[in-house]
Amino acid sequence: xxxxxxxxxxxxxxxxxxxxxxxxxxxxxxxxxxxxxxxxxxxxxxxxxxxxxxxxxxxxxxxxxxxxxxxxxxxxxxxx
Numbered sequence: 763x764x765x766x767x768x769x770x771x772x773x774x775x776x777x778x779x780x781x782x783x784x785x786x787x788x789x790x791x792x793x794x795x796x797x798x799x800x801x802x803x804x805x806x807x808x809x810x811x812x813x814x815x816x817x818x819x820x821x822x823x824x825x826x827x828x829x830x831x832x833x834x835x836x837x838x839x840x841x842x
Contacts, residue, residue, distance in 0.1 A: 765813060765834050765837055765838065766788070766830065766834050768812055769808075769809065769812075769830065769833055769834065769837070770783075770788070770830050772805070772808050772812075773792065773797070773805065773830065773833075774786055776804065776808075777792075777796075777797050777801040777804060777805060778792060778795045778796045778797050778801070779796060780795070788829060788830040788831045789829050789830075789831055790829060790830075791828055791829060792827060792828060792829060792830070792833075793824060793827070793828065797827070802822065802827055805827065805833070806822070809833070809837055813837055813841065814841075815837055815840045815841050816840060817836065817837070817840055818840075821836070
């Protein structure tokens with residue numbers, strides 16, 4: 763199962779405004795692009811539901827949610 767495609771789609775259509783989704787790099791800073799704390803909570807709920815994973819509240823740090831690639835890595839760490 764791919765993580766990046768549905769995650770990227772959710773982030774770039776639901777959490778931040780991105781005029782050209784194809785031009786948005788998987789390493790771009792999501793926080794600088796406008797993702798706020800409410801967006802982070804929505805993202806966590808989406809990831810837990812979509813990928814059947816539990817993402818601990820204690821690990822919600824800027825580095826965990828900084829980019830699409832960082833998010834993919836964080837989710838993969840918690841998949842069984």
